[in-house]
Amino acid sequence: MHLAFLRDYHEALVIALARTVPTLERGTVAEVTGLTPQAVSKVLARLVEEGLLEPAGVRRPPRGKPAAVYRLVPGSRRAIGAHVTRRELRLVLVDLAGTVLASIATPLPADFTPDELLDELASGVTTMIAERQLATPELAGVGIGMIGPLDQSTGTVRGAHRLRHWQDVPLAELAEQRLGLPVVVDKDVTAGVTAEAWRRGNTFRDAALVVVDAGVGAGLWLGGAAHRGAHTNASEFGHAVVQLDGPRCACGRRGCLEAVHEQAPDPATAAAVLATGVVNLLQTLDLGHIVLGGADLLPHGDLYREAVEDAVRTQLPGAGWLTVNVSLTSLGTDVVAAGAAMQVLNARYGLPDPTRPREPAAASR
Amino acid sequence: MHLAFLRDYHEALVIALARTVPTLERGTVAEVTGLTPQAVSKVLARLVEEGLLEPAGVRRPPRGKPAAVYRLVPGSRRAIGAHVTRRELRLVLVDLAGTVLASIATPLPADFTPDELLDELASGVTTMIAERQLATPELAGVGIGMIGPLDQSTGTVRGAHRLRHWQDVPLAELAEQRLGLPVVVDKDVTAGVTAEAWRRGNTFRDAALVVVDAGVGAGLWLGGAAHRGAHTNASEFGHAVVQLDGPRCACGRRGCLEAVHEQAPDPATAAAVLATGVVNLLQTLDLGHIVLGGADLLPHGDLYREAVEDAVRTQLPGAGWLTVNVSLTSLGTDVVAAGAAMQVLNARYGLPDPTRPREPAAASR
DNA sequence: CGACTTTAGCAACGCTGTTGCGTTAATACC
DNA sequence: GGTATTAACGCAACAGCGTTGCTAAAGTCG
Numbered sequence: 001m002h003l004a005f006l007r008d009y010h011e012a013l014v015i016a017l018a019r020t021v022p023t024l025e026r027g028t029v030a031e032v033t034g035l036t037p038q039a040v041s042k043v044l045a046r047l048v049e050e051g052l053l054e055p056a057g058v059r060r061p062p063r064g065k066p067a068a069v070y071r072l073v074p075g076s077r078r079a080i081g082a083h084v085t086r087r088e089l090r091l092v093l094v095d096l097a098g099t100v101l102a103s104i105a106t107p108l109p110a111d112f113t114p115d116e117l118l119d120e121l122a123s124g125v126t127t128m129i130a131e132r133q134l135a136t137p138e139l140a141g142v143g144i145g146m147i148g149p150l151d152q153s154t155g156t157v158r159g160a161h162r163l164r165h166w167q168d169v170p171l172a173e174l175a176e177q178r179l180g181l182p183v184v185v186d187k188d189v190t191a192g193v194t195a196e197a198w199r200r201g202n203t204f205r206d207a208a209l210v211v212v213d214a215g216v217g218a219g220l221w222l223g224g225a226a227h228r229g230a231h232t233n234a235s236e237f238g239h240a241v242v243q244l245d246g247p248r249c250a251c252g253r254r255g256c257l258e259a260v261h262e263q264a265p266d267p268a269t270a271a272a273v274l275a276t277g278v279v280n281l282l283q284t285l286d287l288g289h290i291v292l293g294g295a296d297l298l299p300h301g302d303l304y305r306e307a308v309e310d311a312v313r314t315q316l317p318g319a320g321w322l323t324v325n326v327s328l329t330s331l332g333t334d335v336v337a338a339g340a341a342m343q344v345l346n347a348r349y350g351l352p353d354p355t356r357p358r359e360p361a362a363a364s365r
Numbered sequence: 366m367h368l369a370f371l372r373d374y375h376e377a378l379v380i381a382l383a384r385t386v387p388t389l390e391r392g393t394v395a396e397v398t399g400l401t402p403q404a405v406s407k408v409l410a411r412l413v414e415e416g417l418l419e420p421a422g423v424r425r426p427p428r429g430k431p432a433a434v435y436r437l438v439p440g441s442r443r444a445i446g447a448h449v450t451r452r453e454l455r456l457v458l459v460d461l462a463g464t465v466l467a468s469i470a471t472p473l474p475a476d477f478t479p480d481e482l483l484d485e486l487a488s489g490v491t492t493m494i495a496e497r498q499l500a501t502p503e504l505a506g507v508g509i510g511m512i513g514p515l516d517q518s519t520g521t522v523r524g525a526h527r528l529r530h531w532q533d534v535p536l537a538e539l540a541e542q543r544l545g546l547p548v549v550v551d552k553d554v555t556a557g558v559t560a561e562a563w564r565r566g567n568t569f570r571d572a573a574l575v576v577v578d579a580g581v582g583a584g585l586w587l588g589g590a591a592h593r594g595a596h597t598n599a600s601e602f603g604h605a606v607v608q609l610d611g612p613r614c615a616c617g618r619r620g621c622l623e624a625v626h627e628q629a630p631d632p633a634t635a636a637a638v639l640a641t642g643v644v645n646l647l648q649t650l651d652l653g654h655i656v657l658g659g660a661d662l663l664p665h666g667d668l669y670r671e672a673v674e675d676a677v678r679t680q681l682p683g684a685g686w687l688t689v690n691v692s693l694t695s696l697g698t699d700v701v702a703a704g705a706a707m708q709v710l711n712a713r714y715g716l717p718d719p720t721r722p723r724e725p726a727a728a729s730r
Numbered sequence: 731c732g733a734c735t736t737t738a739g740c741a742a743c744g745c746t747g748t749t750g751c752g753t754t755a756a757t758a759c760c
Numbered sequence: 761g762g763t764a765t766t767a768a769c770g771c772a773a774c775a776g777c778g779t780t781g782c783t784a785a786a787g788t789c790g
Contacts (some may be wrong), residue, residue: 042778066736223587233683371745391769428767430755
């Protein structure tokens with residue numbers, strides 16, 4: 001680990017702050033980060049130099065010299081995100097602030113092959129780059145949120161459920177060659193929770209994005225980072241058993257949350273089942289935020305949200321201090337694609353990982 | 366964050382390595398950590414200076430200058446750990462290598478008060494210090510593993526289950542005043558999983574210690590650190606529902622894993638229920654290691670281990686690559702107390718937390 | 731207009747790991 | 761036995777990060 005880690009870490013702190021507050025000042029940043037004002041000056045100067053921040057006038061205190069005010073330049077960096085489901089490909093363009101600037105969905109052929117996906121992806125990405133006139137230093141890369149199981153560390157799909165042509169496909173590598181851009185691949189729900197985290201800032205430290213979309217999954221954000229697990233296969237929350245003698249699930253077990261949820265007679269019952277599963281998650285992991293999403297949940301969004309809020313109130317002990325924020329995703333059906341894009345930004349402008357050095361700072365002179 | 370973070374981080378890497386391998390050399394450390402050999406020389410010199418490492422002869426390569434060999438001095442730092450249950454107080458002494466040097470258990474009065482616990486704790490700690498002639502720089506502090514719920518960040522017990530006199534007790538603060546030593550407090554199972562992690566080294570990155578002892582809990586070690594959650598109340602795994610219409614649990618819900626497990630007609634059925642719960646955990650979190658422990662599990666240890674191994678084999682898809690290491694804790698009934706002690710060592714000699722600076726290096730000249 | 735307050739920034743510094751290069755201690759070769 | 765080779769060690773100068781000390785700037789207040 002070089003000294004560069006410190007620099008990147010502090011720059012990432014400031015960027016994260018800039019994402020969640022309208023304006024920045026030297027003094028307030030120093031307070032939040034614990035750095036000295038002098039050090040903050042240097043960090044701010046570097047970020048202005050890189051184009052990520054810009055001056056935004058001054059604040060005049062009741063007495064004394066006016067303070068220089070800065071703000072994020074959201075458009076200075078962008079990334080493209082893709083959400084691959086069994087039926088369609090959704091592409092979004094997001095900026096540094098986590099705003100979705102464009103979103104298009106195109107159908108995919110039934111049981112599509114890797115080549116068919118790559119064709120569709122390349123065509124969509126090329127169009128988007130042309131339409132928006134995106135240049136290389138500005139466009140950070142492409143993220144792909146995909147149904148699992150897959151190996152996130154290498155970007156290889158191990159064998160997507162119900163897609164025959166996807167056994168051990170090195171998707172990240174293939175897409176990089178095809179697009180000529182950096183590509184990261186991750187499970188759909190893990191990408192999705194990254195979107196929520198990127199937009200909400202650092203109070204969002206322990207959370208889950210619970211998604212119902214054909215199956216049930218939960219992307220996990222634990223201790224301020226995505227949790228992927230030992231084989232990057234975490235989030236198969238839908239295959240946790242909630243009814244030992246319940247109906248047979250596609251995975252072979254009995255009474256998986258997903259199977260019980262699916263067979264519920266009406267949406268209200270289904271929501272109650274899911275809510276119980278969410279409380280299980282809270283008991284085990286003690287999350288501060290539950291975000292709900294997915295194409296099969298959002299049509300009954302308020303119903304689900306109320307069911308979960310109700311379960312949190314009635315099924316979880318320690319009411320006074322065990323506060324859980326329950327909400328629907330503000331990104332709707334874009335959440336996975338947007339999260340995949342933000343993973344690209346997060347890799348470069350999020351908190352660095354001490355175990356791996358970061359690539360040599362793309363556009364820094 | 367100061368430059369001191371880098372220093373502490375690299376020292377912690379070397380100490381962690383020294384714990385898990387018999388001997389160290391400059392070259393191998395450089396390879397593992399990614400530092401230059403020159404930097405490793407400086408780190409090793411500092412650690413020898415502090416007494417944590419010592420020279421251990423030389424290795425003579427086929428040709429060339431012999432390499433200096435170092436090894437950990439396990440006895441150079443020790444910590445005392447306490448495990449508080451409803452019936453007894455267990456005290457252990459551990460060293461830097463994670464070896465348990467002494468273990469004593471004393472009964473606690475029924476429904477004991479904070480004062481009664483502190484009396485017993487002070488008496489036991491004083492005895493242990495006297496018997497082993499522990500000096501201040503050598504003894505790093507005292508850790509307490511306690512039944513929850515509690516606030517780990519402040520060391521306050523919020524209101525331990527079935528203990529009437531434990532509403533909002535600032536246990537860490539009280540114990541520090543009483544003992545004159547640094548004290549950390551944590552949930553029993555979280556302390557326990559720290560013991561396993563400290564002894565197993567950095568291949569142990571995503572794991573759970575599943576404990577059956579009156580209740581059922583799971584201490585979580587995720588991404589190389591203890592997972593405590595938004596209100597430091599994670600690990601209440603026993604209160605995850607596995608049978609929606611199951612028996613009423615003490616917590617008010619129906620069909621909690623703990624309740625279903627408790628009412629199983631025989632140990633084999635109980636083990637199968639727990640095993641299903643463990644697979645739920647694996648589906649959600651994708652853990653690489655499951656460690657089993659607890660006073661009510663260990664008497665049937667092999668039965669439980671085989672049940673879990675069997676469930677992992679038969680209930681978890683993706684057999685080829687989803688490898689899970691299942692084992693019984695090697696520390697037996699000492700695991701929680703030992704883990705509490707290792708949390709003290711971990712706070713000082715484990716990987717530092719970027720968000721909080723470390724206290725000013727106790728005994729560094 | 732001078733005193734005071736608040737913020738900004740230059741310059742020197744301390745500490746980290748890095749780089750360059752010479753030194754040391756062993757074996758292999760002639 | 762001397763010389764070359766090898767592998768590891770370590771001094772010294774260096775680069776880059778945040779910190780410290782101090783001065784300057786830009787306002788308000790009396």
